[in-house]
Amino acid sequence: MARATTTSDAFNAVAEPRRREILNYLALRERAVGEIVAELGLGQPSVSKHLRVLRDVGLVRARRDGRQMLYRANAEGIRPLHEWTRTFEKFWRHQLQRVKERAENDENT
Amino acid sequence: MARATTTSDAFNAVAEPRRREILNYLALRERAVGEIVAELGLGQPSVSKHLRVLRDVGLVRARRDGRQMLYRANAEGIRPLHEWTRTFEKFWRHQLQRVKERAENDENT
DNA sequence: TTTACATATTCCCATATAGGCATATATTAG
DNA sequence: CTAATATATGCCTATATGGGAATATGTAAA
Secondary structure, X not given: OOOOOOOOOHHHXXXXXXXXXXXXXXXXXXXXXXXXXXXXXXXXXXXXXXXXXXXXXXXEEEEEEOOEEEEEEOHHHHHHHHHHHHOOHHHHHHHHXXXXXXXXXXXXX | OOOOOOOOOHHHHOOOHHHHHHHHHHHHOOEXXXXXXXXXXXXXXXXXXXXXXXXXXXXXXXXXXXXXXXXXXXXXXXHHHHHHHHOOHHHHHHHHHHHHHHHHHHHOO
């Protein structure tokens, strides 16, 4: 079996750094493809392909405006990632707590 | 160029569903490889390979205990993912807010 | 309608996968 | 030392990838 498709879910889609950059850029407001190309310094076809992936997994929405296509991030799509990572929050808190306690013990030795 | 290596960072490592399952399973406590194999119903070599990937990116720690290898999740490694997704939290809040407001407007029309 | 602009798609290729199977390595038991 | 157990690694294969170049599609301007 090969690796799962980039379009199989949000986790796979955001594994690619360029796509995370795109999402960061689209978080604040709608942008035309050309703007993204300028921002990322990547080829236009590459950007279009990344946008296609993001669109397929519902991480961006698009609408046409004249000859341009305006894309915006759909933050809702990030939520499952956030929820999953959140389940580990309490654990790294504990880990840090233990590190802290050990440091304090060392002080008194 | 091909896709980034699964071991290139935590984002790529957790893109694979099986590896997320492993992390979930290892979140609470240390487990031997055999236990993970039993839990996931996957082949032992596959599990070992997944663990290798997770170890390479620092998402799990391992220690030997007799003939067994005990693995535990290193929650700290998830933190960058959590932080990144967190930057979108305010946006999905806004989006939901807008949906809510539209619903309320429709009621009064 | 012809031209120009903006974006999407196709074709190309080197590369890394995930899993199954066989086998190597490490550790303990007899 | 030899056998048994636990895990890791190597080999195999079909598959999807990301970027670049060329080209197709869609829309507006002249």
